[in-house]
Amino acid sequence: MQKPSIPKGTRDFGPEQMSKRLFIFDTIRQTFRRYGFQPLETPAMENLSVLMGKYGEEGDQLLFKILNSGDFAGGLTETDWQSGAKKLTQKISEKGLRYDLTVPFARYVVMNRHALPMPFKRYQMQPVWRADRPQKGRYREFYQCDADVVGTDSLLCEAEIVLMVHEVLRNLGIQDFTLKINNRKILAGIAEAIGMPGQEGALAVAIDKLDKIGQEKVIDELRERGFSDESLSRLQPIFGFSGEAAEMLQSLKGWLSSSETAQTGIAELEEVWQLVSQYGLVDSQLELDVTLARGLSYYTGAIFEVKANGVQIGSISGGGRYDNLTGAFGQPGLSGVGISFGVDRIYDVMEELNLFPAGSQQSTQVLIVHFDTDARAVGLPLLSRLRQEGVMAEAYPDITKLKKQLDYANQKNIPYVVLIGSEEVQTGQLSVKNMVTGEQQKQTVEELIARFSQL
């Protein structure tokens, strides 16, 4: 018999990993809720008509497609068979797996627009699937945790995202991080100012690689993309900005004085900074980075990217403002802004920095060990009472050797074991063993309950 396996790029999450992941999910969810975001879940399967064309040509190929049910091959002709995978897919598949949470969100908003409060603030924490080539840190199934507001262009929403990022990461214990912000309008203004108006897309794609390939290669790439030497020399200042945000914004105003778009972007960033300060954010880790571009995305205003410092792991969160979330579904003009947390990378950061609190992995707190049915008759009501007090407790189900039962406690990382044998049944004094220190003491049922209900 073949040994069973799971599809490449997918993962099982066993108890230890799950406990840690649930800690991350719960922390993010609590913050989202505290900021007034409401939960949404959409189906894993979407109609391909909803998904196709939303993620570029590469995205279309990376969608997992679901074979139609029943006799999917029945009505097909030889021509269909020979038309190639792409055309054939249209005949035998109508549904695909969710590729991100943004397109399903946009679809949901369009389908329910009359029933939703506007602005609409939703969070969504669900897996997505991409037929990418699996590699270290890249999976075919992974969770996204998104919060978006649509139906307003108030910059208060950007400020709230800044606050939420700080709150989520600090609650997770990730104290040292950098939240970079930029504005797509500044990038557009730079393209204008260097004489390449409308080329901010190409500019963004190249500049996005600055961290990885360095300044020279970015310049090379832009030259290949048709940026003249003069444009590139006028671009130089972009690589030199640093320091306090307020000073940088002043310098930008001067450099980009010819571009109205850039001035709007700069003013927006100034307002975000002002709002964040009004909120009273302590030890802000917000930084302006005029080279932050976030690729060929649909962002039109603020863009965000978050990295944990001290680890070699990519961005753990990102987002931005978009002007036309639902345009592809026939409802133009809905502006919104969102942030997405990457649970897998956050997990890796927390593992590497040893940030998971001890309690997050612990499940059962007390194991009751009994040696015969008389002892079990004493143990079971104790077990019920412990659970009534909210203690996570269990009894080893079989009557067996002590060693086996203690091994079980150790394997499950259970800190306390209550031992009940014939002596304990007679005296009413049960033995409690601390599995960490090895310490053992005798206590009555009432003492035990009082003690463990405070765990």
Added chain:
Amino acid sequence: MQKPSIPKGTRDFGPEQMSKRLFIFDTIRQTFRRYGFQPLETPAMENLSVLMGKYGEEGDQLLFKILNSGDFAGGLTETDWQSGAKKLTQKISEKGLRYDLTVPFARYVVMNRHALPMPFKRYQMQPVWRADRPQKGRYREFYQCDADVVGTDSLLCEAEIVLMVHEVLRNLGIQDFTLKINNRKILAGIAEAIGMPGQEGALAVAIDKLDKIGQEKVIDELRERGFSDESLSRLQPIFGFSGEAAEMLQSLKGWLSSSETAQTGIAELEEVWQLVSQYGLVDSQLELDVTLARGLSYYTGAIFEVKANGVQIGSISGGGRYDNLTGAFGQPGLSGVGISFGVDRIYDVMEELNLFPAGSQQSTQVLIVHFDTDARAVGLPLLSRLRQEGVMAEAYPDITKLKKQLDYANQKNIPYVVLIGSEEVQTGQLSVKNMVTGEQQKQTVEELIARFSQL
């Protein structure tokens, strides 16, 4: 442009439904944890080699299959195309969507058996997908919430399932329910005792319909399945059992005295009752039902089924013991017992009986309404402090008319609104409006924080 839609049999869960669903999930999860079950998640996609043949021929057809990525049609010949959907599927699809949580659990246990504590207690709460014909109450995507113990045949596990069902339903507010229990060995013993040994499968399938079609039609069906008139007359007592479990078990002992298997099943049920009573379960709603069969399932010992009383909704939970969970994956001899909660039906029961607590739907508790930027400068630090106190609070992002902001509060079911205008800025006395009673009063920031932090 075509209006977007979702695949039939699937659903979006908006904020109100999600809040209620999360209440159900959290309640089930808490109980599972309190009983020492640990979380597991498996991928949505499994290799078809893992899934196929595990759910019968009908199940194989109801699996959602995923089209292979890339040029899936490249290497196919005309013969392949003409071989029919079933054979062709094998050539163009290697993966399918999870159909239940039991087979992935079995696969996980086999792949990780050396690392798992035994007995292994896991819970799993994830969606499953079935290409069933959608109808009222039957969906193509739905959640299962399962808890299983494998690696022990201790009847303590059955007793714990009885306790967990009581605890979950009572914590949800479903006080009036019936937890029916039977034992497959008793059904096997009945088949023996009426002279149809080995025919308990057919017996189970027919008897399973007793509630729906009545005694006469069950008899008719069994006759068609080859049960003789003599067998059927010897079967009569099964329809007459009622009363206290202890008495019924006594009567069963007499009726089925010729079957050793039945005697084992009866003894097992007696022990479960004894254990449940040792645990001290108050107002047990456990009932013996010798006609409970749970279809053609893989159960070999205890079987469970739970119905809420007073509503016309099918079973909301069910489970049982199986002897050979992992046999199909080459690891025989692992006995286990499990229970599954159906979130969709529990949701329907709670809706119909109006059992969702008021708090479960509420998200934001306080909305801050400001009329200009000066007012906003007072509102934002207040907002931060409220959130620090754990209050779910938000500000309306735009500076706009009062009516629009109050409409938003009403639509989101926000109970309190803090109004800040120029007068409030000057006096420091903010207006707080109770959106339910309409009552309005003036309070300072400190008074407000003290008040709302107790919400």
